[in-house]
Amino acid sequence: MDSLTEALLSGAGPDEIGRHALPPQYRAAHLLAADVGMFDGVADPDVRKSLHVGSVPMPELAPDEVVVAVMASSINYNTVWSATFEPVPTFAFLKRQARNGGWDRRHDLPHQVVGSDAAGIVVRAGTGVRHWKPGDHVVASCVQVDDQEPATHADAMLGTGQRIWGYETNFGGLAHYAVVRASQLLPKPPHLTWEESASVLLTAATSYRMLIGDNGARIKQGDIVLVWGATGGLGAYAVQMVKNAGGIPVGVVGSEHKAAALRRLGCDVVIDRSAIGLGDDGAPTPERTIELGKRLGREIRRQVGEDPHVVFDYVGRATFGISVFVVRKGGTVVTCGSSTGYDHHFDNRYLWMNLKKVIGSHAANLQEQAECNRLFRLGHLAPVLSDVYPLDEVGEAARLVQLNRHIGKVGVLCLAPEEGLGVTDPALRERIGAERLNPLRGLGAAPRPAEGARS
Template sequence: MDSLAAALLSGATPEELERTELPAEYVATHTRVQDVDMFRGVADPDVRKSLRVGPVAMPELAPDEVLIAVMASSINYNTVWSATFEPVSTFGFLKRYARQGGWAARHDLPYHVLGSDAAGVVVRTGAGVRRWRVGDHVVASCVQVDDQEPATHADGMLGAEQRIWGYETNFGGLAHYAVVRASQLLTKPPHLTWEEAASVMLTAATSYRMLVSDKGARIKQGDIVLIWGATGGLGAFAVQLVKNAGGIAIGVVSSEAKADILRDLGCDLVINRAEIGMDGSGPLSPERTIELGKRLGGIIRREFGEDPHVVFDFIGQATFGVSVFVVRRGGTVVTCGSSTGYQHQFDNRYLWMNLKRIIGSHAANLQEQWECNRLFALGKMVPVLSSLYPLAEVGEAARLVQTNRHTGKVGVLCLAPEPGLGVTDPELRGRIGEQRLNPLRDMTRETPVAALVG
């Protein structure tokens, strides 16, 4: 462990942290440019083979950037995409970004440090940073924007220079240190542990924009919302948002074990894909899509007497045609991804003749991120962390997500030596209660200190 990390973990003051020298290298999860073709023609591109954990060079900070000591991070599906080099290699993103010159040139390296979530402590600030100080406890938004681009001031996600940190940029959060722009930072909810706080922002804020924001579906009391993949990171937060809004949450899952978990999360109706004959065996024919849509719609109408107002879909090719069919007349399908494939097929008659809408949604702007983080700080939303791995085993953590064997979020301890640290408001934590804060707690994999420092 380097001297700065050691000082931080021993309780050093902000002044002492500022005086402690930065390490020349730090430990980080990364992919290598020479491995880009390693999975060409391979049926199962196992991310454990491409994800490396080892030393990389410490980058210099730009004036608007902050260096955080990362206590914990988590796995998002973009880590899987990065590690499989599909649908495109992320090294192409880094090269295009670097062509801007200046500080952007740092990002074009023969390695890519991954990770789009982090909770930690500010240890350095750039010369232009005003709102953050060394010693602040923070969480990082996954979005980097160009505040000199006009569109950014209408909605940060509309800017052409908007990028997802740790996926379309270098120096991400699955590491001992991470470089972020000051405009990415939010105050860490003080009652959450490092690993809990690091498991929420990307997926929860994405779900918030999709469902609650005026840029998304704008759900309201009484809305029936169908949620595909409802025990995943996005889906489990979507269930909470629907319930908080006074809506009716219908979750679709792939197994009875996941169905039981979803019922514990308070979902109003849980549907196993097997109930409607949805076996995920490939692209659906138009006739098969309508058949499945009728089966799914029939289950929902028998329970509630009407069709869903909103369908929450990040699954993509395997579900999108059914989503368009099953949503009610005038209803909304909102999508933020396509984990089963990007080429969607749907019968457009059911869209235009029934005045339905499709909304594309991507991540969340800083205001939406702040509003979502506030819900966690108030205890109105809770993490859905189910598994926890040391940084040295990040490949196993990512493989769990790659093979869809996870529920909720999969966390990664970085500099934090053990789970349960980082709580600075134990009173609020006590009022909310451990069981509510960790609804998937029984599935959490505790990690020994030795595994993190070996």
């Protein structure tokens, strides 16, 4: 163990942190460019075979960057995409970034450190960093932007220089150390542990933009919101936000195990997709889509009395046509991903003739993330951790997500030697109540579904 890591784990303050040199290498979950193509023709691209944990060199620090000692991180589906080299190998992103020249050249390496969430301690700040210093407890946003691009100042997600850190860039969060831009950082909620804090920002802020912010559906009191995959990381936060906004969440899940988890979240209406005949065999035919949409609509009206105002869809090909059909006249389908495939098919008559809207949404800008982070700091949103793995078992953690056997979020301990550390405001934690903080903890992995299933 290097001296900086030893100092951090012994509780070193800002002055002492600065006296220790950055280690020349650090431990990280990474992919190898030499492995691209290893899954060609393979029916089951097992991410445990492509995710490596070992030493990588510490990169040089740019003036607008910080080095964060990562205490904990979490698994997002983009790590599964990276580790399967689909839909494109993410090394292509690194080469494209390197063509910008300057500091961006550092990212084009024969390895990529992955991971798009992190909670930890600032240990170095570049010469151009103004608002962060060694010793600060932070969470890292997944979004990197070009602050010299005009579009960034309207909405950072519109800039052509916007990238997802640890997916479209190198030096990600599933590691002992991470290099991030200062504009990615927000204060860590002081009542949360490292692993709780690291399980929040990417998925919760994405859900915030989709549902609450000015760039999304802007739900209001009384809105009925259909949430596909309601016990996933995105869905579990979406259910909480709908409840907080005075709406009525209708959650769709794929098993009784996940239905029980959804009830723990306080979801008003729980629908098992098997009850409406929706299987795991890909997108239904146009005729089947209408049939399933009618079944789902009848079930929602039976339990709630009305059609949904908003549909929250990140499942994609298997559900999107149904989403467009089932949302009410003048309603909104908001989408941020396609875990079952990107090639969506829907009957456009039900969109245009009923004045429905489709909103594409991607991650969240820093202001939206700050507003979302504030809700966690106030205790109005709770982490949804279900499992926590050590960094050395990151392949197992990612495999759980790949097979859709997880619920909520799967955390990864990086430098933190055990769970439960990092709380600096225990009084607030006690006031909020530990039982509210992780409603999905202890439920464990779902029984293994058929390969390729999503819920």
